Amino acid sequence: MSSGLLRWCADSRLTPTSVPTTCVIFKPLFCVKLFGYGSSKKLPLIGQCILEEDEAEDGDIQEARPFPCPQRELLNVFTWLSSDEWDNKTKALLNIRCLAACHSEILLSRLDDVSLAVTREVNNLRSKVSRSAISTLGVLFKTMKQHMDREVDEITRVLLHKMGESNKFIQKAASRSLEIMVANVTPARAVAALMTSGTQHRNVLVRRFAAEHLLPAMERIGAGKLLSGSCESINLLVHTLVKLAQDNHQDTRYYGRKMLSILMTHPNFTRCLKYSVPPCDLKDIMERIKQQGVEEKKCELPPIKEDKKPTNSNLRILKDNSPSDRGLWFGSQVRVAPCKRIPSTLPQAVEETHKLEELYKLLAEKEFQARIHAVMLLLDHCRNIPEPICNNIVQVFDAFVPRLQDWNKKVKQKALEVLALMIPLLRDALQPVLFLVVSAVTDNLNSKHAGIYAAAMKGLEESIAHLDNTLLLHCLALRVHYLSGQALLDVTEHLSGLVTSLYPRKPQAVKCYALPVLWFFLGKSALPVRGDKIKAVVTKLAQSLYQEMGSSLRESAAKQPPHVIKNLWKILDLVKKH
CATH class of the missing domain: 1.25.10.10 (Leucine-rich Repeat Variant)
Incomplete structure (x- = not known):
């Protein structure tokens, strides 16, 4: 490598490597050793071309350079997305982010087709492609804003469905993209999409995340506008919030009560709620929010723990998970023969509570x-x-x-x-x-x-x-x-x-x-x-x-x-x- 080329790398923070068909995202990197440089000498800071989706997983692009021919890159996007190779799909999704950042006017002409193609990849069996597609949707919402209103319903449905998966990093990416969506599209469209696709879903996690993102959308609109619609829409909204406030997931109940507390500030709320829920539910919810607020005393289910294998196969060791925290104390270790059963000396109430926990x-x-x-x-x-x-x-x-x-x-x-x-x-x-x-x-x-x-x-x-x-x-x-x-x-x-x-x-x-x-x-x-x-x-x-x-x-x-x-x-x- 010539000295002139090294000087160019040091001055411009770029590596001599370039990819002509892909928009480049740059990230600083320290090199440890380069030819004549010894380990004791400090090296100049150079750059590295990044083609991974991790750099924009939260919907942001650190730095993007415009394409020389964006129309050609847009056509390449559709070609790569239709490919069976996952690396081509990842490259296409990265290019979509760059097009959104640098050539939004070009992307706008095919926004419907692009959004549909990216949404399809959310359900890709390869988690890397799926997460990249989810993050790309967040970039589209952030850059195209209300131009994405027409795509909100379908994208919300697909992202909420992904929330039901156990994969934590997929949940995190989908939640972030929904957060960006709520902040950038028309609030009424976001509320309608979340209510339609999420609040009535059978999966408890989907309802929980839908309620979480419905809250900021409602805060953007305000109680006055929410209660100024038709009687049918108000009844549907109030019914949905009451159901969320009574959900079997604690977080969902919290978000439901929080949204109800927002509506309670409006003078017409009591009249609307009166015709939407039974009197017993109305009294219970209103009193609970007024007296206790939206916070709820945590009563989470006990975690499932695997039984530890005893050191001696003929003995079982009971740890300090007995009800000592309820006012009764037992030794830290009690050895009991497996065939014998200790007669219970617990008070009846504590014994019943123990049965419920089991x-x-x-x-x-x-x-x-x-x-x-x-x-x-x-x-x-x-x-x-x-x-x-x-x-x-x-x-x-x-x-x-x-x-x-x-x-x-x-x-x-x-x-x-x-x-x-x-x-x-x-x-x-x-x-x-x-x-x-x-x-x-x-x-x-x-x-x-x-x-x-x-x-x-x-x-x-x-x-x-x-x-x-x-x-x-x-x-x-x-x-x-x-x-x-x-x-x-x-x-x-x-x-x-x-x-x-x-x-x-x-x-x-x-x-x-x-x-x-x-x-x-x-x-x-x-x-x-x-x-x-x-x-x-x-x-x-x-x-x-x-x-x-x-x-x-x-x-x-x-x-x-x-x-x-x-x-x-x-x-x-x-x-x-x-």
Whole structure:
């Protein structure tokens, strides 16, 4: 290497290496030794060409140089992304970041195609490509800003889906890109996308991250604008936040209460909330936020620890994980023969608490046989020691509800069967977790597995037979907006039965909860389920309401849009009479 070339490297902080077809990102690097330089001499600071995606994983580009021919590089991007070679895909994603930073006007002409191609790579099986695609989306949001509004819905759906994966660095990259999205696109589009794709998701982590990013989006909009929309949009927003505030994940509950506290500053909030949630939920949430704030006393489930192998195979050593922190002290090491059992001398309350902690551990076990055993143990506790179950109903169902959505069909079916047996035993104690239970049960009504479907239907029927039908009517009415397929048909049919049984005693509840469901169906140009089955259940609901309400149904329908009124009379065969 000539001295002139070395001097050029030292002055410009560049290596003599260049890649003509790729935009270069530079990073300082110290060299240890170079030809004539000894180890005792200090070397000049030179640069290194970086072609890895790690430099922009948080949505930032340290330094980018413009391309000589950006149009050609844009074409290369599509060629490389269609390649099967992962290194070509990584190079294409890096070039997209450089185009966004230096040639945004060129990228804007093909922004839809580029966004779609990058979004596809988010689900790439190679984690390096997937993370690079996620980071590239963050760069696009940061540089293109509101030009990305049209892509928000699909990108949000894909990124939130990645949140459900256990890979931590993928979660971190997706969370960062969503954070950039919320900060740069139109806030209303971000709120709508997060509510649609995340807050109703079955995966608890997806709901948690959706709530986390929904909070800053709502803060950008403000309570006044959020509560100035249509009645339907306000009701949907309030219902979503109430559900998040009652979620089975502690962080999700925190974000839900935080967002509700933002809306509570507006004078119209109480009126909106009154028509969106049951009175018991309204009172509970409002009092909790006013008295305790949005923070929640941590009651995390105990961590799952593997049993340590004893040093002596004939003895078992019990460490200081006994309830000594509850006021009782035992020795730091107690050696017990495995075949003998120490008689318990703990007070009854502490012993019951210990049983619940063991139950939480078993419900989270990795082996499906252990989870099935835990579900049966929960039923046994409901029969033998119902008081601690009722007193800790939220914590118990935080651990139990995931089993109603377990990936293993045997566990899921057994959990649903046990739930049907628990409902008559617990009855009104289930009110704080009723919405969680109804959501899990109704989701399983779409199962193709005959045993799971039958168990879910049994759980729904037991709920109607033993729980407060007013609260159940409200929960089922809310679920209609998020169901499809067989679940939507079954829930709508049961709503018709609840209308008939409830209206003589609580007509206002029926008008408040069941009528909006009917207007929801009649106002749709395309129903979530095709065919005659959905028409049959909607007709049955309309006829049930008409038989109970009579002329007052006409008065309520008069306030609806003309096409809704026309569809109502058509269903009831009242077009000629009207």
